[in-house]
Amino acid sequence: MAASEPRQRLLELASERGVSLAQLSSMIGRNPSYLQQFVRKGSPRKLEENDRAMLARFFAVAEAELGGAEEKSSESDWIDVPRLPLGASAGPGAAMESERPIGVLRFARSWLRRQGLEPQRLSAITVEGDSMEPVLRDGDEILVDVTPRALRDGIHVVRVDGMLLVKRLETGRPGLVVLRSANPAYDPIELAARELAVVGRVVWKGGRL
Numbered sequence: 001m002a003a004s005e006p007r008q009r010l011l012e013l014a015s016e017r018g019v020s021l022a023q024l025s026s027m028i029g030r031n032p033s034y035l036q037q038f039v040r041k042g043s044p045r046k047l048e049e050n051d052r053a054m055l056a057r058f059f060a061v062a063e064a065e066l067g068g069a070e071e072k073s074s075e076s077d078w079i080d081v082p083r084l085p086l087g088a089s090a091g092p093g094a095a096m097e098s099e100r101p102i103g104v105l106r107f108a109r110s111w112l113r114r115q116g117l118e119p120q121r122l123s124a125i126t127v128e129g130d131s132m133e134p135v136l137r138d139g140d141e142i143l144v145d146v147t148p149r150a151l152r153d154g155i156h157v158v159r160v161d162g163m164l165l166v167k168r169l170e171t172g173r174p175g176l177v178v179l180r181s182a183n184p185a186y187d188p189i190e191l192a193a194r195e196l197a198v199v200g201r202v203v204w205k206g207g208r209l
Contacts, residue, residue, distance in 0.1 A: 006067035007039045013059045027101050028054045060119035079119040080104035087128035121147045131181035140207035146200035157199040
């Protein structure tokens with residue numbers, strides 16, 4: 001693999017995931033300009049093994065795509081899904097924060113495949129508040145599939161006026177969306193479809209008993 005190809009592939013992967021080289025540098029424990037220098041200036045000449053492995057797990061690709069040796073064995077059995085420091089509010093609304101990954105949640109590749117989920121389209125965030133109890137509780141981790149889809153019913157993370165919310169969407173009336181809470185103490189929210197942006201569909205949850 002030519003030396004320039006891993007650099008181009010890293011740029012492509014970062015663009016697809018919507019993360020910057022500075023964020024990725026911090027994720028692997030380097031200074032913010034580390035990967036920018038790798039891509040733009042060719043320094044270092046190649047990624048160190050640990051850095052390359054961490055980036056490959058984050059993007060769910062083979063290390064060979066980032067300059068590693070071709071793997072003789074089959075693809076890894078595990079996928080590390082990035083955890084983002086975002087709280088999807090199940091209450092009155094949580095403000096957007098930095099989207100720099102703060103860790104990972106590991107899932108079996110075979111399980112994701114059976115669910116029809118693409119690893120590169122997944123992120124994990126935390127539920128805040130009690131409006132989705134008992135379905136989702138404060139502090140639960142949720143797996144969000146950000147694959148673009150037509151608007152449909154189901155539990156989703158949405159952005160309304162710059163705030164993240166996790167609610168059940170109802171789309172039965174043309175041009176209107178109803179955001180419903182599981183907790184009956186919270187009233188439904190009715191919006192024009194143009195007033196919200198669907199971030200992704202909630203496909204899994206995990207939390208304390």
